[in-house]
Amino acid sequence: MKKLFTILVFYIFLLWITPLFSQKEQLIIGRTTGILFLNNKKSIRTFGFTNSLSGQVTLPGHIISAKVGDSVHLDFWNISQGNPVSLYCKEIDFLQRDSNHEIMVKKEPVHHMEHGYYSFLAKKTGTYLYYSPENYPFHLQAGMFGLIIIKSPNTYSQSVTSMEEVLWCSHEIDTEWHTDDLMGTEYDPSNKPIIIPRYAPNYFCINGENSKKVKGLLDRNNNHKTILIRLVNAGLYLHSVQFPSKVKLQINNGIDSNFNQKTKENKIFIASGETIELLANLEDVSAKEKIFYQFIEPETQKECFRAEIPVLY
Incomplete structure (x- = not known):
C-alpha cells in the first residue's frame, strides 16, 4: 500500500510539473529574400529569420519564447541563397546536433538547403539576441538576427496579471x-x-x-x-x-x-x-x-x- 501511494504521488508530481517545464520545438528558416520599406519611395533587400515558408521577414526576426526550465530545440532550415549560416547567442550556450541527433564537438555552419539542429536549456529570465555570426558583421547588419525571451514559470500562471x-x-x-x-x-x-x-x-x-x-x-x-x-x-x-x-x-x-x-x-x-x-x-x-x-x-x-x-x- 505504501509503495502504491509513493508511485501515485510521483505521477501526480509529474502531471503537475509537466506544464511548467517542457520541451519546446521551433522551426527557424534563414532567408535572403526579405524587403524592408524605409519610406514610401525607398525599399531595400534584407536577410532574416522566419518560422514558416510563407512568413515575411521582419526585423527583428522570429522571436523564440520559453520559460525557465524549458528545453528548447531549434530546427534551423537554411534556404538562403548566399553563404552558409549558423545560429549564435552570446549569453546562451547552444548545443548543435547532426542529422543523427548526435552532439557535434565542433559546431559548423549550415549550408544552403540543409538543416541545423540546435538546443539549449532556458536557465535565466531575460531578453537575448541571437544572430548568424558567419561573415560578421555582414549577416547581422543584413537582418539575420532575432530574439530569445525567457520568462518565469509564474508569469504563465493565471493568478498573475500580465504586465504590459x-x-x-x-x-x-x-x-x-x-x-x-x-x-x-x-x-x-x-x-x-x-x-x-x-x-x-x-x-x-x-x-x-x-x-x-x-x-x-x-x-x-x-x-x-x-x-x-x-x-x-x-x-x-x-x-x-x-x-x-x-x-x-x-x-x-x-x-x-x-x-x-x-x-x-x-x-x-x-x-x-x-x-x-x-x-x-x-x-x-x-x-x-x-x-x-x-x-x-x-x-x-x-x-x-x-x-x-x-x-x-
Whole structure:
C-alpha cells in the first residue's frame, strides 16, 4: 500500500510539473529574400529569420519564447541563397546536433538547403539576441538576427496579471550593404568572407522602422501602470536611451553598469549585441516629455543620429 501511494504521488508530481517545464520545438528558416520599406519611395533587400515558408521577414526576426526550465530545440532550415549560416547567442550556450541527433564537438555552419539542429536549456529570465555570426558583421547588419525571451514559470500562471511590455530593438542600416551585388552573393561552400565597404549607416531603426516614427511607450490614459521595457541593440553602433527625469526606472534584467542613474540623467547605454530590461513607472510624466534615442559611433563617440520619441501617446 505504501509503495502504491509513493508511485501515485510521483505521477501526480509529474502531471503537475509537466506544464511548467517542457520541451519546446521551433522551426527557424534563414532567408535572403526579405524587403524592408524605409519610406514610401525607398525599399531595400534584407536577410532574416522566419518560422514558416510563407512568413515575411521582419526585423527583428522570429522571436523564440520559453520559460525557465524549458528545453528548447531549434530546427534551423537554411534556404538562403548566399553563404552558409549558423545560429549564435552570446549569453546562451547552444548545443548543435547532426542529422543523427548526435552532439557535434565542433559546431559548423549550415549550408544552403540543409538543416541545423540546435538546443539549449532556458536557465535565466531575460531578453537575448541571437544572430548568424558567419561573415560578421555582414549577416547581422543584413537582418539575420532575432530574439530569445525567457520568462518565469509564474508569469504563465493565471493568478498573475500580465504586465504590459514594450520591445525596442534598435539597429542601423547602411544601404550600400544592401545592394544586389552584396545581397545576391552566390553560394560558396568554403564560406569565403564577403568584401564589404566601410560601414556608414544612413538609416536608424527601431523594430525595423524609422526610429522617428516610434509613437511612444504607453497610452497616456494608462500612464499609472508600470511597464516592462525590453531594449536590444542589434546594430553595430553604441546606443543610448535617455528618459525624462520623472520616469522611475528599475533594472529588471541586464548589466547594471549600463544604467547611468547617478548623474540623474536616467540614461541607458547599450553596446552592440547587448540587451537590458527595465521596469518603468510613468505616472508623473507629462504628455509633452520625450525620450532621446541616440546612435553613437563607437570609435569617435560622436552622435550620428538622434530620435526624439514621446513617452506617452
